[in-house]
Amino acid sequence: MATGHTDPHRRERILDATLDLIAEEGIARVSHRRIAARAGVPLGSMTYHFSGMEELLREAFGRFTDHIVAVFDARLGAAADRDQARTAVADLVHSLSEESQRDLVLTQELYTLAARRPAYRELTHEWMRRSRVHLEKHFDPATARQLDALIEGLTLHRALAREPHDRALTVEAIARVTTTDHDAATDRGATTDRNTPGPDAGTS
Amino acid sequence: MATGHTDPHRRERILDATLDLIAEEGIARVSHRRIAARAGVPLGSMTYHFSGMEELLREAFGRFTDHIVAVFDARLGAAADRDQARTAVADLVHSLSEESQRDLVLTQELYTLAARRPAYRELTHEWMRRSRVHLEKHFDPATARQLDALIEGLTLHRALAREPHDRALTVEAIARVTTTDHDAATDRGATTDRNTPGPDAGTS
DNA sequence: AGTCACAGTGTACGTTCGTACGCTCCAGGG
DNA sequence: CCCTGGAGCGTACGAACGTACACTGTGACT
Numbered sequence: 012m013a014t015g016h017t018d019p020h021r022r023e024r025i026l027d028a029t030l031d032l033i034a035e036e037g038i039a040r041v042s043h044r045r046i047a048a049r050a051g052v053p054l055g056s057m058t059y060h061f062s063g064m065e066e067l068l069r070e071a072f073g074r075f076t077d078h079i080v081a082v083f084d085a086r087l088g089a090a091a092d093r094d095q096a097r098t099a100v101a102d103l104v105h106s107l108s109e110e111s112q113r114d115l116v117l118t119q120e121l122y123t124l125a126a127r128r129p130a131y132r133e134l135t136h137e138w139m140r141r142s143r144v145h146l147e148k149h150f151d152p153a154t155a156r157q158l159d160a161l162i163e164g165l166t167l168h169r170a171l172a173r174e175p176h177d178r179a180l181t182v183e184a185i186a187r188v189t190t191t192d193h194d195a196a197t198d199r200g201a202t203t204d205r206n207t208p209g210p211d212a213g214t215s
Numbered sequence: 216m217a218t219g220h221t222d223p224h225r226r227e228r229i230l231d232a233t234l235d236l237i238a239e240e241g242i243a244r245v246s247h248r249r250i251a252a253r254a255g256v257p258l259g260s261m262t263y264h265f266s267g268m269e270e271l272l273r274e275a276f277g278r279f280t281d282h283i284v285a286v287f288d289a290r291l292g293a294a295a296d297r298d299q300a301r302t303a304v305a306d307l308v309h310s311l312s313e314e315s316q317r318d319l320v321l322t323q324e325l326y327t328l329a330a331r332r333p334a335y336r337e338l339t340h341e342w343m344r345r346s347r348v349h350l351e352k353h354f355d356p357a358t359a360r361q362l363d364a365l366i367e368g369l370t371l372h373r374a375l376a377r378e379p380h381d382r383a384l385t386v387e388a389i390a391r392v393t394t395t396d397h398d399a400a401t402d403r404g405a406t407t408d409r410n411t412p413g414p415d416a417g418t419s
Numbered sequence: 420a421g422t423c424a425c426a427g428t429g430t431a432c433g434t435t436c437g438t439a440c441g442c443t444c445c446a447g448g449g
Numbered sequence: 450c451c452c453t454g455g456a457g458c459g460t461a462c463g464a465a466c467g468t469a470c471a472c473t474g475t476g477a478c479t
Contacts, residue, residue, distance in 0.1 A: 021427095035331075037242070037327070037328070037331060038241070038242070038243045039242045039243045039245070041243070042465075042466065042467080043466080043467065043468085044465075044466075044467090053427085053428055053429070054428085054429080054430090055427070055428040055429060055430085056427070056428075057467090057468095058467080058468060058469080059426080059427060059428080060427095063467080063468080064467075112330075115330055116327070116330045116331050119323065119326050119327040119330045120327055122323050122326075122327075122371065122375070123241070123320070123323040123324055123326075123327050124241070125375055126316075126319055126320045126323045126374065126375070127239075127241060127320055132375060132377075135375050136375075136376070136377050139372065139375075139376065153384055153387065156372075156380055156384060157369075157384065157387065157388040157391070159368075159372060160365065160368035160369045160371070160372040160373075160388070161364065161365055161368050161388070161392075162368065163367070163368035163371055163372060164363075164364035164365050164366065164367035164368025164369070164371075165361075165364045165368070167326065167364070167367055167368075168343065168360070168363060168364040168367060169364075170330065171326070171329055171330070171336060171339050171340075171343070172340070172343065173336075173340050176360055180357055180360060180361065183357065183361065184361040184364070184365070184392060187361070187391050187392050187394075187395070188365075188388060188391050188392060190391075191391070225457095246435075246436060246437080247436080247437065247438085248435075248436075248437090256458095257457085257458055257459070258458085258459080258460090259457070259458040259459060259460085260457070260458075261437090261438095262437080262438060262439080263456080263457060263458080264457095267437080267438080268437075
């Protein structure tokens with residue numbers, strides 16, 4: 012019986028099942044058999060569609076990166092001005108850290124792989140690059156980089172903290188990093204968009 | 216032969232070997248046998264000293280947390296004033312992100328576990344708590360939290376970036392988050408140590 | 420209708436795994 | 450000197466693993 016003839020979504024279903032499994036059980040507990048069982052495909056399909064575990068994982072995380080980049084695009088791309096960008100960043104931090112346990116865990120798994128293996132670092136580079144493109148529409152490059160790192164740190168700490176910090180703290184941190192009145196940051200080359208002191212600091 | 220009779224460091228050696236193996240190969244490739252081989256102990260020792268993989272991993276990461284907390288203590292504890300604290304934070308970010316691949320990878324592995332399992336979150340709580348204690352000697356609690364998150368984000372992004380940012384950017388980000396002149400942050404309860412506008416912003 | 424190429428599958432093989440458990444051998448008391 | 454309790458080890462067992470490969474059934478083509 013060659014039932015797969017009629018199902019062109021086999022590959023995608025396998026990749027989704029892989030990500031689900033990783034999110035729930037961790038990369039250490041992933042196996043061809045468990046993925047196959049979860050995806051509802053025979054074991055033989057695994058080696059038919061993917062040359063091995065390696066390729067499977069890389070494609071799965073590629074798929075995840077596409078997803079998370081889309082989330083960033085949707086959130087940050089909609090911001091029309093600097094202040095909306097700040098709000099969008101705060102929204103992003105809070106939605107990532109309190110909804111979507113799945114995305115959070117998968118992000119960590121990806122970073123863990125990326126910390127050790129350059130092949131996976133390509134995926135994180137693309138992710139960072141895309142998010143900086145959005146941020147640089149509203150802030151100078153140095154600020155964008157700092158803000159990008161801040162998003163990462165705030166999201167992670169909020170997700171792991173015993174008592175997650177409230178939105179006011181997120182908003183304040185963002186305001187501080189993106190407000191460059193007092194001095195400096197002027198020679199840091201705000202090429203496309205000069206940084207003016209934000210009108211409202213909007214702390215708490 | 217009961218050679219272990221004379222070696223009281225068996226346990227510690229096993230734990231160190233576990234961390235080394237995780238750092239090099241990832242948690243997915245850890246097994247009793249591989250750990251035993253690396254530690255130079257017989258397989259039987261594994262189940263003798265530890266009830267199972269679970270206990271082994273938890274103790275290993277407990278040991279790692281002790282180590283990393285000691286690093287934070289050494290770096291941040293030495294700072295005498297606010298400005299030294301800022302420098303110490305910058306040093307910390309850069310030493311974690313460019314030396315000690317091992318610590319970086321293990322940190323990610325720990326976070327990955329913590330994101331999924333509360334038991335490991337205890338370890339990260341302790342770590343965060345200790346680092347905030349240091350930061351709160353020089354900054355108000357809200358600033359300390361923001362700075363703590365910023366350290367995390369800067370370290371990770373610097374470690375994973377294709378072209379790691381230079382020290383000036385780290386220093387600037389720290390300055391921005393810890394300088395609260397223009398307004399606000401005054402009602403956010405700087406209990407032990409009121410936040411005055413830093414004398415020099417010390418950007419680049 | 421008959422044939423064929425090949426997408427897709429079931430199964431078997433060799434390896435590695437965690438763990439249990441009977442055995443060894445030493446330190447200390449008699 | 451002998452005896453003995455228990456710390457520590459070697460090994461064996463069943464389960465699970467990744468992967469290769471012979472096979473099956475179907476749609477397309479003549």
